[in-house]
Amino acid sequence: MGVVSYDFEITTPVPLAKMFKAVVLDSDNLIPKVLPQAIKSVEVLKGNGGPGTIKLITFNEGSQYKTMKHKVEALDKENFTYNYSIIKGDVLGTTFEKISYEAKITASPEGGSVCKNTSKYFTIGEVDTTEEKIKAGKEKASAMFKAIEAYLLANPDAY
Known part of the structure; x- marks a missing residue:
């Protein structure tokens, strides 16, 4: 098994x-509300949102994927960190054993925030993953973040 890692910041x-x-x-x-074209539902299968929680994400018709399961690895509300892994689903294909994400959100000097994310792709065997797959994953994560940002800016009383 190999591990391919990348960092990005928004x-x-x-x-x-x-x-x-x-x-x-x-x-x-x-997420189903801000990305209705992609995500049909998110269902908690096990747990209460903390470490060990397993979630089933169902994609909408027309998506290249049907479902994926992810597991919450760590959640620290005081330090604004969240780690989870995609552990099952056609998102992994035959290339990846799992994909893990480590996110930390910090305050920016301007009063906003900065999300720093490290993604680790655990390959099956010695499979070489392409830059296109990594770039596609990064673009999807960025699009989700920007969709949530747009919703929050349009709905300032939310949360």
């Missing part, structure tokens, strides 16, 4: 606590 004018609550604590409800 800055937003949305304050730290509000962004963390939306992106992490209420993402099950918010």
